[in-house]
Amino acid sequence: MHWPHPAVAGQLSYGAPGRDISTDADRTSGGSRAARPGTERQTQNMITATTSTLAGHITELRTRVPHLARAAIDRYIEGTVRYAETGIPGYLHRESVHTIQTLLSVCLRSVLEDSLDVPGSLREIIERGTERVAEGLPLREYMRCWQIGFDVLAEELHTTIGAGHPGLRLALTRTRQTYDCILREVISAYELHAMDLLAAQGDDHARVIDALLRGEQWPGEDRGQVPAHPVIALLHLGEIPGENSADPQIRATTAKRKVRLLRAALARTLPGQWLTDLHPRHGRLVMHPPATDLDALAAELEQVSGATVTIAVENATGVDDLPRAAATAAEVLDTALRCGRTGKSSRMTDVALEHHLAHTSSSLPVLLERCRALRDRPELIATLQAYLAHNLDRRSTAHALFVHPNTVDNRLTRVHELTGLDVRITTDLLTLAVATHALNG
Template sequence: MRTAPTDEATKDDLHGRIARIRRSIPRMARATIDRYIAASPLYTQTAVPEHLHRESAHTVRSMLEVCLRSVTDESIDVSDTMRENIERGTERVAEGLPLREYMRCWQAGFDVLAEELERELGTDHGLFWFAFRRAHTTFDRILREVVSAYEIHTHDLIAAQDRNHAPIIDTLLRGDEWVFDDPNSIPAEPSIMLLHIDDTPAERSGDRNARSLAATRKVRAIRAHLARAVPGLWLIDVRPRHARIVMHPPIGALDLLAVDLARVSGAPVTIAIENATSITDLPRAGTTAAEVLDIAIRSGRTGTVSRMTDVALAHHFAHPSASLPVLLDRCASLRSRPDLVHTLRVYLASNLDRRATADTLTVHPNTVDNRLNRVRELTGLDVHITAELLTLAVAVSAATDESDAEADHPQ
């Protein structure tokens, strides 16, 4: 094996050439991804996941950087330097990417690096082979880390799939019995937590594969954060648009949980919690939590954790009763005007402050006045008269915006 150059001039020459190659790393990473796409049977030019040109290219750049640095720096900690990239790369496991395909991309990256080393150092065979061997030794160490992480994550994914609690939660919320292997694990007074999860931007764009990948990543991020942040989890079922968690009574405040979940997943999250007096009380608690969540969503409490105490008045307004149809009939003309319903909802949430309402809606205060006047013209109900305002509040609590787009673009 060629030993390290001892002549200072040769060392300086090697450092200078490696530095020139490192400046080409972005180009080399792009070439790697292009070469991988061309060689892989999984992709065509019209069905290339976005992550290949984003996360995967970043991982390749990191690998190239570490391999090149190791040529002139034996002290580099490969495991620590590449840990984040390798952990991120294990997301390919969740996509069902075979290990051989995953390794194909890594190998393409080193092939590009070897060609660049030969182009820069090929005139000095001794220097080239020294650099190549150093880089290849580092690459082998990276691959060992990659394979180990991939296999561990595969086992974890299989275990997580085996722990799918959806059927158990379905059974308990119906009030049916379920035989548990460990009866001592059952919370004496369980709590149920329901999540409404919006789409991430990536789920609303790109091709079907990209949207599916984005949804998978979101679910994994939410599930992982719940496991870390919520003590006493018992049963958990996370889907792209909703989640159900049955747990021991929460220890401490969960006020920031929705904010934290939105941060890690990239999607707005709304949460409702209801406590049950026993395992047999879960059907009642589940129904109440669903009602709380529905009201929280419609009343603009996205990004919060809501309990019945937080939405009791709105729940009372919207709860079915003999009087509710009568009150709703007085506001029937608002059904075709989701923009007015939305304005009323924001006006109430802003404590009847027209300027705060205008700021939230990003309109002029006069526009708010015009819409409230239009409400009066359509319904005969004036927001400045308490009894009539309460009638409108009932209608707003019971109504569902037809779409954000319609609400933001009045007729």
């Protein structure tokens, strides 16, 4: 965005430092300036001093931007009924302060900078701000927050620069022009995101997936989009702060935001998606064979959403095989969660032993009876689980449990005392492994 040179009638006209700045009288008096060198020097000195003073005021205001942004958000919260009873969620307060802080910084920069890429300077916060669409925030309410931010800035310009300063009008004009440009960008992004959200909500993938997993045929007319060898992925999504809030509005807002962030990350990082069904605590994907590292995908999804993401994957030979593949993936996911294999992807080959040990048989009650004394000792079960998971290494086990290695030794000794089973004897260790998996379920 390039600013034209402002003409402020009856006052000094200011551009960026170093610009040729003259009074209205100078611009109309022609050659009379050359006849009065003393007056010219005095006028130029006054202009230079005034421009320097204005730049100093703007620099000072920029150092106070964080405080002004917090004051603007506090004023916004006081005047809205939306958060009157519950208060504004912590994440939303932080994001709102950051947004207004950026708004104020860009407006102040525009006073002294001739060429300023306003949309580019605000692209990140405008994109992040469109999340308010999915949270149900009306556009009018959304824009009221931005308007209060600008009102606070205008008040500070009057107070800091002073009504008698010839540069006040320039500062107000330029910041207003910048704010108007920002409003156009914000409203456009908000409306586009609202249309995208409506389109996404119109996709009934859950119904289609349910039908395919019941063994029904693909209901669509275009079979060209159906993967020849589909892959099903089941997701377990951990809880994030806010989902367990006592306030139902905060719970709902947090859950919607979490799903929205996950959906956007999947669209960005996982090509080949076919059908997607996401909920706050679980999800289902049917896709073409993925070229993406699914462990890296789980880590990426956790980074963007804050939730631990565990993925179970199974290949199908065709659409008709999806019911079998989904059942296998469900068993893989259950086993992975039971044995602590979270935050990554798993296939049956990764959890085959744990899956086998977790299955019931007529001999399982006998094995459980030998370990009955451990039922009310969760710290001993946790120690055995960690000991097995870390290949019987006492130091690694201690590190995982945040205890001293001697504590691990003492607990294993206590297991021996209560059950008669010794982890140093292979058959006893296998018995404890089977019982631990069963007790953990």
